[in-house]
Amino acid sequence: MxxxxxxxxxxxxxxxxxxxxxxxxxxxxxxxxxxxxxxxxxxxxxxxxxxxxxxxxxxxxxxxxxxxxxxxxxxxxxxxxxxxxxxxxxxxxxxxxGTLVLWSADATFITDGAEVLNRNQFNKLAIANPKTAPYGAAALQVMKQLQVEQLLAPKLVQGESITQAYQFISSGNAELGFIALSQVFKEGKVANGSAWIVPAELHNPxxxxxxxxxxxxxxxxxxxxxxxxxxxxxxxxxxxxxxxx
CATH class of the missing domain: 3.40.190.10 (Periplasmic binding protein-like II)
Known part of the structure; x- marks a missing residue:
């Protein structure tokens, strides 16, 4: 009706x-x-x-x-x-x-989910500005839950929006980063690169x-x-x- x-x-x-x-x-x-x-x-x-x-x-x-x-x-x-x-x-x-995803434009970079963060073998991790972008705030919550917040703080690069965070990663200026799943999702799967879809319980809905x-x-x-x-x-x-x- x-x-x-x-x-x-x-x-x-x-x-x-x-x-x-x-x-x-x-x-x-x-x-x-x-x-x-x-x-x-x-x-x-x-x-x-x-x-x-x-x-x-x-x-x-x-x-x-x-x-x-x-x-x-x-x-x-x-x-x-x-x-x-x-x-x-x-x-x-x-x-x-929304759904948060850790994504890399390199199809071989994220092979074991969150462990890529613990290994810390990258130069830059992109997120959206957590003060203005809720997906950026969620990314910080995830890193805190995984106890890698301090480890990765020196490597963070912030985009003004989730779009700019995506651009940092897709251009190779950051090897990986947290973005919205919608930005890389097509026909029921991540369309390119490699990804870890973040469990919803690691951040506020x-x-x-x-x-x-x-x-x-x-x-x-x-x-x-x-x-x-x-x-x-x-x-x-x-x-x-x-x-x-």
Whole structure:
């Protein structure tokens, strides 16, 4: 019934197409681009996106950035914005639960999971900035749980977002690093390089919440996109990139 309502809702807005601005966590870039393509085809609405670190988006929203929706990499930032009355009440929900992966562009580099960290036979380990990127914060939690935090601290290089952390690794500037599984996941497996999918119990759950912001309050296109994100069509795409619900 909910899916039927969502389909009827998004199609009913097609006659009054609008443009909305959406801030999207960098880890969700690939699935979001596909979701937007389908959503635009179904509704006629135009979605303009900015991809980046959740912490930076928070600062921009606080300073008046005209985003209509935030798709965060955590649940804390949307909840904080909600408490600060900068969102549409009741619009927040978890659109995905992220998975952290230790990844190397070298297909032979990670062969025995977390032991590669204990061996410490590399020069650089990339993570996203833990102050602004939840996946970076999760990476620090993992290293602490594995008791390698102090050992590896001198080798850490931080990207401004999970996208930059990935670039450090894919370019060879860092031999390995912690990124989002969605960045290297395709057709049910890690598409290239070598990887260790981090057990969920080693860090806090990466619950990624979406929320309509004050600028998008009562915006029909914003509400339509939020409904579409909860449709089975969108969730099928989200699952393809290794996310859970």
């Amino acid at each position: 909910r899916f039927l309502f969502a389909v009827l809702f998004v199609f009913s807005t097609a006659a009054q197409a609008e443009t909305i601005q959406v801030a999207v966590a960098a880890n969700f870039t690939a699935p979001m681009n596909r979701i937007i393509e389908n959503f635009t085809r179904a509704t006629g609405h135009t979605v303009k996106t900015a991809f980046g670190a959740t912490g930076k988006f928070y600062a921009q929203i606080k300073n008046g950035a005209p985003f209509d929706i935030l798709l965060a990499a955590d649940n804390e930032t949307p909840a904080k914005l909600e408490a600060e009355e900068l969102t549409q009440a009741g619009s927040r929900f978890t659109y995905a639960i 990466i619950r990624q919440d979406a929320v309509i912001l004050k600028h998008g309050k009562d915006n029909a296109a914003a509400m339509a996109l939020m409904e579409y994100l909860q449709s089975e069509s969108a969730r099928a795409i989200i699952r393809e990139y290794g996310y859970q619900f």
